[in-house]
Amino acid sequence: MVDHQDIIDNLTAHGIKPSVQRLAVMEYLVTHHSHPSVDEIYTALHPKMPTLSKTTVYNTLKLFTEQGAARQLTIDERNVCFDATLHEHAHFLCKHCGKVYDVAIRKPQLIEDTEVPEGFRIDHSALYLRGVCKDCLLAAETPTRQESPE
Amino acid sequence: MVDHQDIIDNLTAHGIKPSVQRLAVMEYLVTHHSHPSVDEIYTALHPKMPTLSKTTVYNTLKLFTEQGAARQLTIDERNVCFDATLHEHAHFLCKHCGKVYDVAIRKPQLIEDTEVPEGFRIDHSALYLRGVCKDCLLAAETPTRQESPE
DNA sequence: ATATAGTTTGTAATAATTACAATTTTGTTT
DNA sequence: AAACAAAATTGTAATTATTACAAACTATAT
Numbered sequence: 001m002v003d004h005q006d007i008i009d010n011l012t013a014h015g016i017k018p019s020v021q022r023l024a025v026m027e028y029l030v031t032h033h034s035h036p037s038v039d040e041i042y043t044a045l046h047p048k049m050p051t052l053s054k055t056t057v058y059n060t061l062k063l064f065t066e067q068g069a070a071r072q073l074t075i076d077e078r079n080v081c082f083d084a085t086l087h088e089h090a091h092f093l094c095k096h097c098g099k100v101y102d103v104a105i106r107k108p109q110l111i112e113d114t115e116v117p118e119g120f121r122i123d124h125s126a127l128y129l130r131g132v133c134k135d136c137l138l139a140a141e142t143p144t145r146q147e148s149p150e
Numbered sequence: 151m152v153d154h155q156d157i158i159d160n161l162t163a164h165g166i167k168p169s170v171q172r173l174a175v176m177e178y179l180v181t182h183h184s185h186p187s188v189d190e191i192y193t194a195l196h197p198k199m200p201t202l203s204k205t206t207v208y209n210t211l212k213l214f215t216e217q218g219a220a221r222q223l224t225i226d227e228r229n230v231c232f233d234a235t236l237h238e239h240a241h242f243l244c245k246h247c248g249k250v251y252d253v254a255i256r257k258p259q260l261i262e263d264t265e266v267p268e269g270f271r272i273d274h275s276a277l278y279l280r281g282v283c284k285d286c287l288l289a290a291e292t293p294t295r296q297e298s299p300e
Numbered sequence: 301a302t303a304t305a306g307t308t309t310g311t312a313a314t315a316a317t318t319a320c321a322a323t324t325t326t327g328t329t330t
Numbered sequence: 331a332a333a334c335a336a337a338a339t340t341g342t343a344a345t346t347a348t349t350a351c352a353a354a355c356t357a358t359a360t
Binding site for chain 2: 346347348349350356357
Binding site for chain 1: 226227240242260262264267268272273277278282284287
């Protein structure tokens, strides 16, 4: 459903020259909402682009983040991951399977709920939730019915 | 102002046996609200406890987190850091100096502002803000009055 | 005093990320 | 279209955070 030209326009609109590698990374981001890590993106793209370097993936995602074309998530302490969905939303990390889910925010502007000290400039906010996702809860329940709460 | 016995009681209340090393780490946490990293804690304690191992600091903070005696923050992508303040509050990372500040939350229960999917279990939420702190803004303004907004 | 479990330690291994110089590609000027 | 300059990509090496793990140590119970 994602038009190639849309991706080019998206990059261009963020002041990013649409090279083949950058297009590939952005295309991966907009077609996979799994909040991939650098390694995940590299591993997925490498077979079709054997000359792609992991450094390029790092460089590209850094550029995307700086130019506001993607968001860097630090919800998972093991590695950062990325999201090209730009509207305000929260993220949920399942501590069991490690998946990161998007969660809609009812009332935008979370910052207004905080008492940010006078004189501080806020550029960005992130709401991270942790717990166990539905799939993992069901899977844990079914087989033995013997599970620790953590 | 923090009584040694209070720290012992705090650990015990969380089911943690108060060894010398664990006491030292917890004491550091409750007397330093800088949201220290493992390395910061290790470097601070090592001179007075030359046999202390960095692995022990890792083990100890992992134990604290698991037992609910401390929180692990993933706001800074460079390394995780820790906080022994347990009441609900947000964190602010200054992208210039790297300091992490506590920020009070006006209305608790941020989770209620999100549309968490049916069947998910949420154990924890974290609100992370990023920007530039007052000190860094002032410092950037004074000398030249020539600053890029980022 | 001995056995046992729990804790700490140091080292080695792993994994994520960054630095950097060489190469390739792209764009521009002649 | 050749020559040049700038930008982007690549591969390797270095750095850093974290984890694995076995040995040494400590505390506790018998």
